[in-house]
Amino acid sequence: MTTADEVIPADYRDLLERPLYGHLATARRDGGVQVEPMWFEFDGEFILFTHTSKRQKYRNLMANPAAALSVNDPDQPYRFLEVRGVLDHVDPDPEGAFYRQLARRYGREDQAPPDAADRVILYIRPTATAQQ
């Protein structure tokens, strides 16, 4: 299996390591697409997102595991990385621990989310990139 190390260009990896917002696209079951800004973290193998099992994006990914993430460099607006991938697995996060980890990464208040009971961690496996 191709590893994330082989997929993510080394000179664009900083865009996954810095606490930048990523815009995550998924396929809707009505044939459309959707995209929203999201916190994320790259663990070297997967791109992780905090989400809940009650939302549209979760239902989208259960029906079609395709995802794509766009991150641009606020310091050089022409510079961006798109990572395409697939949902590999989902872990429960019932205490909101991963949510809190991301909140700290993004400089936000470290407290459990009100919807902790429904919180999950989405693990997206990168399969391809485009960059400029």
Add this chain to the structure above:
Amino acid sequence: MTTADEVIPADYRDLLERPLYGHLATARRDGGVQVEPMWFEFDGEFILFTHTSKRQKYRNLMANPAAALSVNDPDQPYRFLEVRGVLDHVDPDPEGAFYRQLARRYGREDQAPPDAADRVILYIRPTATAQQ
């Protein structure tokens, strides 16, 4: 027909009027999705993008006209607008005039693109939004 005025919430319209980057998602013919940062302009009815007829996103939209745009507010990172819509029509832009108009909007050098002959204007009709 629902008008863009009815679709775009008035208190989020600034995110379409300011020269912010939008992340445009489209559906790939292989069942996946893709998303990249793009210049855009909202004319009150359509969201316009400069693109070329030789690229993947153009082929995607010819096969499936669904699109979604995510714009977040750099001054308030929690604030964002997602606009979902469909490709309504495409106009040729063989002199790159619309490309130059967007370049001026984004504070870039006002010169024709090297690929002017292939340049087109994508007109996306907004059909729904999500915002926070």
